[in-house]
Amino acid sequence: MLLRIRVRLPDRPGSLGRVARTLGAAGVDVVQMAVLERDKGRAMDDFTVAWPAGAGVERLAEGLESVPGVSVVGIWPTAEPQGAYPDAAVIGQVAAAPERGAEILADAVPAILSADWAGLAEPKGERGAVLVHASAGGEPGADLPGLLPLRPRAFTAPDGTQFAVCPLAGGGVALVVARTGAPPFHRTEVSRLEQLAAAADAVLAGAARVVGA
Incomplete structure (x- = not known):
């Protein structure tokens, strides 16, 4: 299975190498790595790794935490999107079937952002929002927390679920x-979610103009 590992580490030569060696010693295969931020001598990186199904992640976390200056922010299951340029591939799929473009985007986002599910929601003001389309793992018709103000942002729901939302x-509608x-x-x-939504909106608007011409 694939795991996403988020770590904080010192932003100095050798730190990333020590993390990579620790992952290798634990027997994982690093699929990809992304730098999320670098500030004031610290960095935050995401690693996508292949890990044996059913194996506990405790020793993996302990090994990383043993590296001086390294702290584990989180370890959770993920899926790796297909292709070298998954964002461009998704927008291509939206362009190929604009009548289902918004749904195609929502179905593709969980793999891109290492999420459980995504969907399209209609905000209902202070009453929250209703999920009108959901990818695998979501429940169409389910009630969601309030999404207002509807702008690109992340928030934590009262039950601990992590959300990212962007207008579409x-x-x-909201892409959730x-x-x-x-x-x-x-x-x-x-930001990546916002860019995907903006690209999809541009493609769908262009398709609408062609149909209306």
Whole structure:
């Protein structure tokens, strides 16, 4: 299975190498790595690794925590999107079937952002929101926490679920992404969601103009 590992580490030469060696000694295969932030001598990185199904992650976390200056922010299951450029591939799929473009985007987002599920929701003001479409793992028709103000952002629900939300279709619906047992969505993840939504909106608006011509 694939795991996403988020760690904080000193932003100095050798730190990343020590983390990589620790992962290798634990028997994991690093699939990819992303730098989320670098500030004031510290960095936050995400690693996607292959890990034996059913194996506990405790010794993996303990090994990383034993590296001086390293702290584990979270370890959670993930899925690796197909292809070298998954964001571009998704927008291509949206363009190929614009009548289902918003749903295609929502179905693809969980793998891109290491989330449990995503969906399209209609905000209901202070009464929360209703999920009108859900990817695998979500429940269409389910009630959601309030999404207002509807802007690209991340928040934690009262039950601990981590959400990222972004307006879609000019704010007519909200693109909602959720995960549990994981850290909050980082600002780089929210930015990536915003970019995907903006690209999809541009493609769908262009398709609408062609149909209406």
